[in-house]
Structures are given as structure tokens and as C-alpha cells.
Amino acid sequence: xxxxxxxxxxxxxxxxxxxxxxxxxxxxxxxxxxxxxxxxxxxxxxxxxxxxxxxxxxxxxxxxxxxxxxxxxxxxxxxxxxxxxxxxxxxxxxxxxxxxxxxxxxxxxxxxxxxxxxxxxxxxxxxxxxxxxxxxxxxxxxxxxxxxxxxxxxxxxxxxxxxxxxxxxxxxxxxxxxxxxxxxxxxxxxxxxxxxxxxxxxxxxxxxxxxxxxxxxxxxxxxxxxxxxxxxxxxxxxxxxxxxxxxxxxxxxxxxxxxxxxxxxxxxxxxxxxxxxxxxxxxxxxxxxxxx
Amino acid sequence: xxxxxxxxxxxxxxxxxxxxxxxxxxxxxxxxxxxxxxxxxxxxxxxxxxxxxxxxxxxxxxxxxxxxxxxxxxxxxxxxxxxxxxxxxxxxxxxxxxxxxxxxxxxxxxxxxxxxxxxxxxxxxxxxxxxxxxxxxxxxxxxxxxxxxxxxxxxxxxxxxxxxxxxxxxxxxxxxxxxxxxxxxxxxxxxxxxxxxxxxxxxxxxxxxxxxxxxxxxxxxxxxxxxxxxxxxxxxxxxxxxxxxxxxxxxxxxxxxxxxxxxxxxxxxxxxxxxxxx
Numbered sequence: 113x114x115x116x117x118x119x120x121x122x123x124x125x126x127x128x129x130x131x132x133x134x135x136x137x138x139x140x141x142x143x144x145x146x147x148x149x150x151x152x153x154x155x156x157x158x159x160x161x162x163x164x165x166x167x168x169x170x171x172x173x174x175x176x177x178x179x180x181x182x183x184x185x186x187x188x189x190x191x192x193x194x195x196x197x198x199x200x201x202x203x204x205x206x207x208x209x210x211x212x213x214x215x216x217x218x219x220x221x222x223x224x225x226x227x228x229x230x231x232x233x234x235x236x237x238x239x240x241x242x243x244x245x246x247x248x249x250x251x252x253x254x255x256x257x258x259x260x261x262x263x264x265x266x267x268x269x270x271x272x273x274x275x276x277x278x279x280x281x282x283x284x285x286x287x288x289x290x291x292x293x294x295x296x297x298x299x300x301x302x303x304x305x306x307x308x309x310x311x312x313x314x315x316x317x318x319x320x321x322x323x324x325x326x327x328x329x330x331x332x333x334x335x336x337x338x339x340x341x342x343x344x345x346x347x348x349x350x351x352x353x354x355x356x357x358x359x360x361x362x363x364x365x366x367x368x369x370x371x372x373x374x375x376x377x378x379x380x381x382x383x384x385x386x387x388x389x390x391x392x393x394x395x396x397x398x399x400x401x402x403x404x
Numbered sequence: 405x406x407x408x409x410x411x412x413x414x415x416x417x418x419x420x421x422x423x424x425x426x427x428x429x430x431x432x433x434x435x436x437x438x439x440x441x442x443x444x445x446x447x448x449x450x451x452x453x454x455x456x457x458x459x460x461x462x463x464x465x466x467x468x469x470x471x472x473x474x475x476x477x478x479x480x481x482x483x484x485x486x487x488x489x490x491x492x493x494x495x496x497x498x499x500x501x502x503x504x505x506x507x508x509x510x511x512x513x514x515x516x517x518x519x520x521x522x523x524x525x526x527x528x529x530x531x532x533x534x535x536x537x538x539x540x541x542x543x544x545x546x547x548x549x550x551x552x553x554x555x556x557x558x559x560x561x562x563x564x565x566x567x568x569x570x571x572x573x574x575x576x577x578x579x580x581x582x583x584x585x586x587x588x589x590x591x592x593x594x595x596x597x598x599x600x601x602x603x604x605x606x607x608x609x610x611x612x613x614x615x616x617x618x619x620x621x622x623x624x625x626x627x628x629x630x631x632x633x634x635x636x637x638x639x640x641x642x643x644x645x646x647x648x649x650x651x652x653x654x655x656x657x658x659x660x661x662x663x664x665x666x667x668x669x670x671x672x673x674x675x676x677x678x679x680x681x682x
Contacts, residue, residue: 133554218420222671223611231653232427356520360523377521385516
């Protein structure tokens with residue numbers, strides 16, 4: 113049929129580009145990961161070495177540590193964003209003068225380049241340049257130095273992520289709260305429920321789908337975080353903020369050990385897909401399948 | 405019903421806005437200070453403004469080239485992705501293609517994957533595999549325009565699909581009955597109606613390409629470097645040129661701010677792929 117051919121023709125450029133820059137890299141990295149390949153080693157050729165690279169990854173303490181800090185970072189960042197975002201969304205539910213302006217200001221960080229966010233927070237927290245270490249020193253006598261204290265660096269990366277991404281959570285939760293029907297709340301008030309009961313038994317269950325969708329999106333993005341952390345701490349001090357993406361960028365890539373680097377890439381990709389797929393299946397799919 | 409005066413409330417929002425805006429303000433403060441003043445006590449209020457950092461950035465031929473590269477790459481990429489995404493959406497919406505919903509979902513998986521895992525394979529493919537004779541895509545603008553499609557093309561498809569689906573099929577059918585060619589239907593019937601959606605997609609894909617750092621930093625080393633990679637070049641182990649770095653950041657920030665004012669209300673829907681309506 114002529115018209116079907118036309119349809120495929122219109123789709124073809126998209127499929128070709130995504131094939132060469134999305135599928136081929138994936139297959140290629142998979143293929144390389146089963147080989148010993150280091151162009152600058154004594155034997156620069158490529159030789160098949162079964163799963164040696166993968167065995168090496170599993171026993172790589174640095175990589176495992178990186179997975180650990182990534183998990184901690186994602187957990188604390190996403191939880192803080194949810195709590196702060198929910199409180200701000202609730203605060204936006206009331207009417208007050210200048211609401212639109214405040215909302216615009218609050219949305220601002222979303223469009224900023226991650227690398228710029230990283231450089232802004234670097235300028236804020238670098239001792240002797242930044243205002244934060246200065247104030248902390250004057251007020252509490254605490255010397256903030258993200259170049260030396262692992263805990264401080266870790267916390268600053270979380271604050272940076274919260275600053276950058278809470279607006280997204282706020283706006284998505286506002287959308288959810290606005291669409292709630294008023295009846296259950298009125299009924300609960302008539303029945304004499306207090307605020308906490310209303311929150312736990314009515315608001316929370318009703319906005320659960322929106323919260324889960326937000327968690328899904330934020331989790332996916334937090335796992336991808338590289339630019340801003342690279343700029344702010346460079347993964348240090350030591351490996352305190354060496355999140356998985358940063359680890360690949362700093363360690364795997366410059367080492368020219370392509371076989372091993374590929375194995376790490378495959379494992380990280382696999383872990384991400386599994387995490388996202390599990391979330392998708394358990395949280396979002398039931399909702400959409402009911403609709404369809 | 406009369407409620408309490410919302411002054412406390414406004415005060416709260418002023419505080420939140422302050423927390424949001426202050427870091428951006430601080431970036432500006434650093435960018436208009438001479439290097440010698442940076443290491444004295446940090447001052448919040450500006451007493452005098454020193455524009456030399458901006459002049460230095462604009463006078464630097466390398467940075468001007470980076471800026472040009474950023475402009476060319478993000479503009480071409482945004483145009484390409486919006487055009488191809490539009491055609492793909494038209495195909496997905498109007499034709500009965502086998503497995504088209506799977507294709508639709510597959511496109512988005514390209515964007516979900518962490519970009520870091522594609523650094524190595526893309527680098528190897530660009531430098532060693534995708535080349536004809538002496539011509540390779542590594543470190544070229546064309547290469548970067550195509551690489552950026554991996555995240556912007558799926559985005560364009562996902563944001564344009566509702567727009568194209570929302571244009572009544574009866575309109576193109578009527579045009580076909582009148583003897584119009586498919587090309588004419590797309591350019592003269594569907595395109596004008598899809599224009600608002602296309603504009604938003606164009607602008608947001610432009611921002612994503614403009615903001616990209618990781619791929620540009622690894623896949624280019626001289627010819628096709630972009631402004632965001634220039635930023636990290638001023639952070640070195642021997643010392644950082646803070647003022648210049650801040651000035652470049654401001655230059656990178658301005659287009660995003662302009663864009664922000666244009667498509668503010670579409671941003672959330674864009675960032676969440678419409679999973680949540682903004």
C-alpha cells in the first residue's frame with residue numbers, strides 16, 4: 113500500500129539517526145565489554161576474554177563505593193525534594209498577592225544548565241570566595257571546606273540538587289493538588305478529622321500517583337547527575353562525591369582501558385534500566401493499564 | 405470568608421525567592437569583580453561594577469569560537485529534531501504502521517539511559533568507526549548535531565505527539581479528496597495548525613542542546629567545543645580564574661533566561677514528558 117510506505121519514509125530519518133547514535137553504541141559497548149582492549153597497552157589489539165572484565169568490575173572496590181555513594185545521594189536528594197516540594201506546593205494552594213511572580217521565580221532554576229548550577233554553587237561555597245563559608249565562619253565558627261571535608265562536600269551536592277530540582281517537584285505536585293475533588297475533604301472536616309488525619313488518610317492516597325510519577329522522573333535524573341557534581345567537587349574529596357556518572361567520566365574514560373570501561377558502562381546501564389523498569393512496572397503501569 | 409492577612413505568607417515567599425535568587429545574584433557579583441578583590445572579605449552588596457571580565461571573554465577568540473559553535477550546534481540540532489520529530493509524529497499519528505506504539509516507547513528509552521554510559525562507545529564510534537576515508541565525525545559540528553539527537557529527538561517526538569494527534573484527521577482527508585499531495589497536506593494543512601507546539605519544542609530542544617556539557621566535553625577537543633566546555637577550562641589545578649568563569653556562566657545563562665520567559669508554562673510538561681501536566 114502506497115500510504116504505508118509514505119509513513120515509513122517519514123519515520124525513517126528518525127529511526128536511522130536513533131539507530132546509529134542510540135542502538136549501535138549500545139550494541140558496540142556490549143561487544144567491546146567482552147574483550148581485552150587497551151590501545152596503549154603492550155598488546156593494543158582486541159582479544160576476546162569472556163567475562164573477565166565483568167568479574168573485575170564486581171571486585172572493584174572503587175566502583176562499588178561509587179554505587180554506594182550514588183545510592184545515598186539519590187535517596188537523600190529525592191526525599192528532601194519531595195518534602196520541601198510538597199510543603200511549597202501546599203503553600204501555593206492559597207491565594208495571596210504576587211503569587212504568579214513567586215511561582216515564576218521559583219521555577220527559574222529548572223531551565224539552567226547543570227554545569228552552570230555547578231559553577232554557581234562552586235562560587236557560593238569555595239572558601240574565601242563564597243559567601244556561605246564566610247557566614248558560617250562568622251556566625252558559628254564553623255569552617256566549611258568542601259575540598260577537604262567529605263561530609264560537607266556530600267551535603268553541598270545534595271543542597272545543590274535540591275535547589276536545582278525542588279521546583280519541578282513543587283510544580284508537579286501543585287498540578288496534582290489542584291485537580292483534587294473537594295468533597296472528601298469537606299466530608300472529613302464534617303466528621304471532625306484533624307489536619308494530620310486528613311493528610312495521611314485523604315491527601316496522601318489521592319496524590320499518590322503524582323508523587324510516584326515525580327519520584328520516577330527525579331530518580332532517573334538523579335542517577336544521571338554528572339555535570340554539576342563534576343564542576344562543584346570533581347568527585348572529591350577522595351571519592352566522597354564520586355557518583356557513578358562522575359566515576360565513568362573521571363576513571364574509566366581517561367584510562368583507555370576500553371574493554372573494562374565498556375563493562376562498567378554496561379553494568380551501570382543495566383542497573384539503571386532495572387531500577388527504572390521496576391519502578392515503572394510497580395508504580396506507573398497499573399495506573400495506565402486501568403485507563404486503557 | 406475573610407482570612408488572616410497574608411503578610412506572614414508573603415514574607416515566607418520572599419524568603420523562598422531569596423534562597424532561589426541569591427545564588428544567581430552571587431554569580432553576577434563574582435563576575436563583576438576584579439581578581440584582586442575576590443579574596444578579601446566577601447561583600448554581598450556591590451559598590452562598583454567592573455566589566456573587564458566580560459570584555460575579556462568577548463575579546464578571547466577561542467571563547468568567541470566556542471560561543472559560535474554553541475549557537476550553530478544548538479540551532480541546527482533544534483531545527484533538525486523539531487522537523488524530524490514532526491514528520492515522525494505525523495507518521496505515527498496518521499498511518500497504520502505495525503508496532504508503532506512500541507517504536508514510540510522505544511524512542512524515549514534513548515533518553516532515559518544515563519549519558520555517561522554512552523560516552524565511551526560514542527567516542528570510539530565517532531573516532532574509529534563512523535568515518536569515510538579521512539572524514540570522520542569526531543570533533544565536528546555535524547557530529548555533535550547528530551549526537552545531540554539522541555536526547556532531543558525523542559523529546560521532540562514525545563512533546564509533539566499530542567499536538568499532531570490533536571489536529572483533526574478530517575482536515576487532511578478533505579485536502580486529499582481535493583487532490584492535494586502528501587507534501588502539500590503536511591506543509592499547508594498540518595504544519596500551520598501545529599505551529600504553537602512546534603515553537604515550544606524548538607525552544608526547549610534548543611535549550612537542552614545549549615546546556616549540554618558531558619558529551620561535548622568528551623567528544624570534542626578543539627574544533628567543535630562549545631561554551632559549556634569552555635567553562636570547565638577555567639578550573640584548573642593551578643588556580644581558577646573565577647571572574648572569567650562567572651562571566652562565561654552569565655553568558656551561558658542569558659539565552660536560557662530569555663527562553664524561560666517565553667515558554668515558562670510549558671517547562672514542567674516538557675521536563676516530565678507530559679507524565680504530569682504543568
